[in-house]
Amino acid sequence: MSDLADLTVSEAASSIRRGEATSLEITNAVIARAGVTESHLHAYLTFDQDAARAAAQAADAALAAGDDGGLFHGIPIALKDNMTTRGTETTAGSKILSGYVPPYNATVVRRLQDRHAVILGKTNLDEFAMGSSTENSAYGPTRNPWDTDRVPGGSSGGSAAAVAVGSALAALGSDTGGSIRQPASLCGIVGVKPTYGLVSRYGLIAFASSLDQIGPFARTVGDTAALLEVIVGHDIHDATSYRGDVPPISTALETGVAGMRIGVVKELSGEGIDDEVAAACRAMYEKLAAAGAEVTEVSLPASETALSAYYLIAPAEASANLARFDGVRYGLRVDGDTTEEMMARTRAEGFGPEVARRILLGTYALSAGYYDAFYGQAQKVRTLVRRDFAAAYEKVDVLVSPTSPTTAFPIGERTADPLSMYYADVCTIASNLAGDPSGSIPIALDSAALPIGFQIMAPALHEEQLFRVAAEVERLAEFRQRPELATSEVRPA
Amino acid sequence: MSGWEAVIGIETHVELQTESKMFCGCPVRFGAEPNTTVCPVCLGLPGALPVPNEEAIERILRIGAAFECTLVEGSLFHRKNYFYPDLPKNYQITQYDLPFCIDGHLDIEADGEEVRVGITRVHMEEDTGKSIHGSETGRIHDAEYSLLDFNRSGVPLVEIVSEPDIRTPEQARAYAAELQRVVRSLGVSDARLEEGSVRFDANISVRRAGDDFGTRAEVKNMNSLRSLQRAIAYEIDRQIALIESGSEVVQETRHWDEGSGKTSSMRSKEESEDYRYFQEPDLVPLHVDQTWRDRVFAGLPELPAVRRHRIAATGVDRQAAAVMVEAGDLADLFDEAVSLGSEARTVGNWLSGDVVAYLRRNETTLADTHLQAEHLQELAVMVGEGALSSTAAKDVLARVLAGEGSPRAIAEQHDLLQISDTGALEAEVEAVLADNPDVLAKLQSGDLKPIGFLVGQVMRATGGKADPKVVSELIRNKATAG
Numbered sequence: 001m002s003d004l005a006d007l008t009v010s011e012a013a014s015s016i017r018r019g020e021a022t023s024l025e026i027t028n029a030v031i032a033r034a035g036v037t038e039s040h041l042h043a044y045l046t047f048d049q050d051a052a053r054a055a056a057q058a059a060d061a062a063l064a065a066g067d068d069g070g071l072f073h074g075i076p077i078a079l080k081d082n083m084t085t086r087g088t089e090t091t092a093g094s095k096i097l098s099g100y101v102p103p104y105n106a107t108v109v110r111r112l113q114d115r116h117a118v119i120l121g122k123t124n125l126d127e128f129a130m131g132s133s134t135e136n137s138a139y140g141p142t143r144n145p146w147d148t149d150r151v152p153g154g155s156s157g158g159s160a161a162a163v164a165v166g167s168a169l170a171a172l173g174s175d176t177g178g179s180i181r182q183p184a185s186l187c188g189i190v191g192v193k194p195t196y197g198l199v200s201r202y203g204l205i206a207f208a209s210s211l212d213q214i215g216p217f218a219r220t221v222g223d224t225a226a227l228l229e230v231i232v233g234h235d236i237h238d239a240t241s242y243r244g245d246v247p248p249i250s251t252a253l254e255t256g257v258a259g260m261r262i263g264v265v266k267e268l269s270g271e272g273i274d275d276e277v278a279a280a281c282r283a284m285y286e287k288l289a290a291a292g293a294e295v296t297e298v299s300l301p302a303s304e305t306a307l308s309a310y311y312l313i314a315p316a317e318a319s320a321n322l323a324r325f326d327g328v329r330y331g332l333r334v335d336g337d338t339t340e341e342m343m344a345r346t347r348a349e350g351f352g353p354e355v356a357r358r359i360l361l362g363t364y365a366l367s368a369g370y371y372d373a374f375y376g377q378a379q380k381v382r383t384l385v386r387r388d389f390a391a392a393y394e395k396v397d398v399l400v401s402p403t404s405p406t407t408a409f410p411i412g413e414r415t416a417d418p419l420s421m422y423y424a425d426v427c428t429i430a431s432n433l434a435g436d437p438s439g440s441i442p443i444a445l446d447s448a449a450l451p452i453g454f455q456i457m458a459p460a461l462h463e464e465q466l467f468r469v470a471a472e473v474e475r476l477a478e479f480r481q482r483p484e485l486a487t488s489e490v491r492p493a
Numbered sequence: 494m495s496g497w498e499a500v501i502g503i504e505t506h507v508e509l510q511t512e513s514k515m516f517c518g519c520p521v522r523f524g525a526e527p528n529t530t531v532c533p534v535c536l537g538l539p540g541a542l543p544v545p546n547e548e549a550i551e552r553i554l555r556i557g558a559a560f561e562c563t564l565v566e567g568s569l570f571h572r573k574n575y576f577y578p579d580l581p582k583n584y585q586i587t588q589y590d591l592p593f594c595i596d597g598h599l600d601i602e603a604d605g606e607e608v609r610v611g612i613t614r615v616h617m618e619e620d621t622g623k624s625i626h627g628s629e630t631g632r633i634h635d636a637e638y639s640l641l642d643f644n645r646s647g648v649p650l651v652e653i654v655s656e657p658d659i660r661t662p663e664q665a666r667a668y669a670a671e672l673q674r675v676v677r678s679l680g681v682s683d684a685r686l687e688e689g690s691v692r693f694d695a696n697i698s699v700r701r702a703g704d705d706f707g708t709r710a711e712v713k714n715m716n717s718l719r720s721l722q723r724a725i726a727y728e729i730d731r732q733i734a735l736i737e738s739g740s741e742v743v744q745e746t747r748h749w750d751e752g753s754g755k756t757s758s759m760r761s762k763e764e765s766e767d768y769r770y771f772q773e774p775d776l777v778p779l780h781v782d783q784t785w786r787d788r789v790f791a792g793l794p795e796l797p798a799v800r801r802h803r804i805a806a807t808g809v810d811r812q813a814a815a816v817m818v819e820a821g822d823l824a825d826l827f828d829e830a831v832s833l834g835s836e837a838r839t840v841g842n843w844l845s846g847d848v849v850a851y852l853r854r855n856e857t858t859l860a861d862t863h864l865q866a867e868h869l870q871e872l873a874v875m876v877g878e879g880a881l882s883s884t885a886a887k888d889v890l891a892r893v894l895a896g897e898g899s900p901r902a903i904a905e906q907h908d909l910l911q912i913s914d915t916g917a918l919e920a921e922v923e924a925v926l927a928d929n930p931d932v933l934a935k936l937q938s939g940d941l942k943p944i945g946f947l948v949g950q951v952m953r954a955t956g957g958k959a960d961p962k963v964v965s966e967l968i969r970n971k972a973t974a975g
């Protein structure tokens with residue numbers, strides 16, 4: 001049979017329960033896969049084989065004792081390295097947190113451990129999740145498994161690359177402006193940003209608090225929905241976490257789209273979108289219509305200014321969120337003659353250029369005399385974006401668009417031009433400003449054999465509709481390709 | 494300062510004595526070992542998030558309600574950004590344009606005048622940690638090392654901002670004192686200056702009567718009500734002298750030095766930071782609805798001013814009423830004794846005079862004595878019946894406070910009971926009159942002056958236990974009958 005590292009989560013879960021494989025065997029296969037792929041990809045910052053094997057053995061023992069944690073019991077998964085893990089170094093991809101070992105677990109980590117999931121390690125990311133290519137990591141870039149000269153997207157590039165290549169069966173990422181969906185798109189896997197507040201942010205190292213949301217990556221829509229179901233729910237440690245009942249998530253995967261109203265976002269279908277990406281998406285709109293959906297074009301006028309608003313709001317919040325990294329209590333400390341000098345030197349050396357740029361941008365946007373023109377104005381645009389979505393959802397059930405304007409771009413291509421990098425999030429940012437759920441599903445490869453992602457957006461707390469359409473898109477696309485790195489015959493021994 | 498008027502506003506910080514801190518579950522405990530009441534949240538560790546403490550919010554609403562503020566329905570928290578080593582996140586969670594309470598007032602009395610001081614706002618913030626600098630002066634500049642204690646980090650702090658309605662140092666002191674009383678009466682904080690659970694900063698400017706406001710200076714570091722009054726008086730004089738000599742007042746923060754009795758410049762406005770306030774995205778707007786607001790107002794205790802007026806209206810001296818209300822527990826005991834039927838004026842005088850003196854002399858508190866309302870009632874009845882002289886009553890009261898027993902038992906045991914039985918005293922009166930025929934003659938002639946002498950003789954003969962009123966009456970009867 002095929003390599004256990006290539007199983008989907010639901011296949012692996014069935015194998016474990018049928019006695020065909022143990023969690024330890026699956027975990028060992030994934031560790032072996034990582035042993036081959038990591039030298040090409042650098043998806044992980046921390047990879048703890050021993051801890052993973054111990055967790056797998058514990059999961060096998062628990063299951064034997066009748067304690068079944070559900071679908072993710074014994075499944076090896078990866079965490080983006082901006083989620084705190086007790087006793088395991090957590091750096092957020094930054095030099096300033098080099099060597100920092102948190103004394104507590106993020107809520108999502110606790111929820112995974114409660115279900116006996118096996119945590120393999122911590123994946124690479126753009127420093128403090130600021131970036132769209134994972135090139136901003138202080139520990140070196142992650143490479144795209146489809147073409148190692150290209151970026152995997154970002155900021156959750158490590159998680160996306162690991163799932164794509166089989167060095168994890170699933171993973172968690174975080175999405176502030178597209179950081180789950182865009183790398184999912186560029187790596188050819190499924191990634192979902194849930195409704196803001198549905199998953200606790202406690203223990204997620206904050207980038208922009210009002211936009212950040214943790215979400216799942218997997219190779220199938222079903223596995224992605226199932227992982228989301230493990231981590232959702234109110235958390236008393238997060239005042240912004242949703243207090244109501246958890247909405248249905250995976251309840252309509254088999255329903256199909258007949259009768260559903262699907263809106264194609266007008267502003268995200270033409271200019272600025274790569275021709276092959278646009279064409280692949282158009283083909284999918286037609287297939288959805290053929291499957292019984294009512295597909296219409298819908299306008300979101302404010303989405304054109306959303307990118308500018310995002311690049312004021314997110315840096316403004318970040319400028320305060322990252323103020324705590326000062327060398328006083330943890331992480332890097334660069335000594336100085338005075339406390340102020342120590343703090344300034346620590347920050348100057350500890351932060352990379354993109355993080356420094358955003359802190360400066362955010363500090364400026366909040367400054368007296370500029371607040372109204374920048375931060376205040378950006379908040380107004382945010383309100384307009386919400387209104388646009390509300391108006392659109394009067395007419396349609398979900399909105400669709402490409403996830404990324406292009407497929408994976410070459411490493412180094414955009415690092416010198418921040419604005420071209422920022423443009424990578426043009427399709428994804430509006431959902432963060434609105435706080436709505438949104439996901440990316442792979443639908444095709446372009447002529448360079450790079451994956452194209454299809455974005456589905458739904459109203460807040462309507463994850464059920466998002467996954468209903470996603471499951472149909474998955475069936476219609478019949479996207480079964482895997483990167484060559486994941487197929488054993490071409491992997492170097 | 495003829496022709497000059499001072500304009501004073503006071504910012505008060507009150508540390509709330511809640512069970513737990515403002516945004517985490519750590520206990521609020523003073524004097525704990527450094528860095529033992531801390532967690533990821535109040536240490537500002539990466540990923541930790543604040544969750545508001547409802548008990549603290551309830552308490553700030555009580556404070557606002559006591560000042561008859563409007564309780565704001567959709568209150569918000571903001572981040573105030575500045576770098577300081579004892580501020581773990583390098584921003585403080587505080588309130589900005591939508592505080593919990595706005596537009597209230599506090600009535601005070603000073604220099605024999607009633608003054609209404611407006612309360613602009615009452616808002617909530619988190620306290621910082623403490624820096625301990627390893628240097629001779631204890632200041633950061635020449636420190637070789639600094640130690641940080643985050644036990645105080647995140648303790649709920651309420652800021653009460655007054656309108657610039659205060660005109661004299663005496664009014665400022667009266668405002669601060671009354672504010673402390675109000676806060677204590679609410680049971681939200683002990684509001685002690687010495688322990689730092691309350692802090693007053695004063696904004697002071699001067700102007701010639703009728704002019705616009707002058708440039709103000711903020712004065713900090715006053716550790717007692719007396720130093721608040723002194724610092725303000727000093728600052729007013731300094732500013733007047735400055736202007737009269739042709740200079741100008743600089744807008745700045747000034748530090749009061751208790752030893753030298755002077756203020757000195759800490760930092761000027763130009764150096765003051767831009768705090769880049771913005772809405773705290775980790776917290777959601779707090780919805781204080783009408784039901785909640787009504788409940789807070791309905792749950793307020795009787796406030797000190799109202800209580801003073803009520804107690805004074807029972808016939809108790811105003812000063813005595815003020816003393817009891819200031820202490821709180823004395824007024825509670827007073828109310829209890831009066832509810833048992835005790836004579837208010839008598840009990841009020843004992844509590845505000847004898848009991849206060851006893852507590853001070855013995856450096857103890859009312860709770861540590863054995864005095865009960867029932868004791869006061871029994872004592873008042875004995876005095877009313879004439880069984881105890883007012884002098885003997887004070888002696889008995891001191892013994893009750895010391896835990897010797899009930900007033901009647903003490904009076905009997907120490908033979909302090911007064912003889913007011915006419916039958917028992919008649920013989921003594923007869924004997925004294927017989928010994929002083931010339932004095933008796935004077936009385937009979939209508940000269941009643943010597944009656945006091947005769948009463949004194951009877952008192953001496955009975956060892957002071959006779960009721961002088963009864964004796965006097967007996968002598969008068971004998972004289973007119975004879």
Ligand SMILES: [Zn+2]
Pocket residue numbers: 514517518519530531532533534535536647
């Ligand atoms: Zn704490």
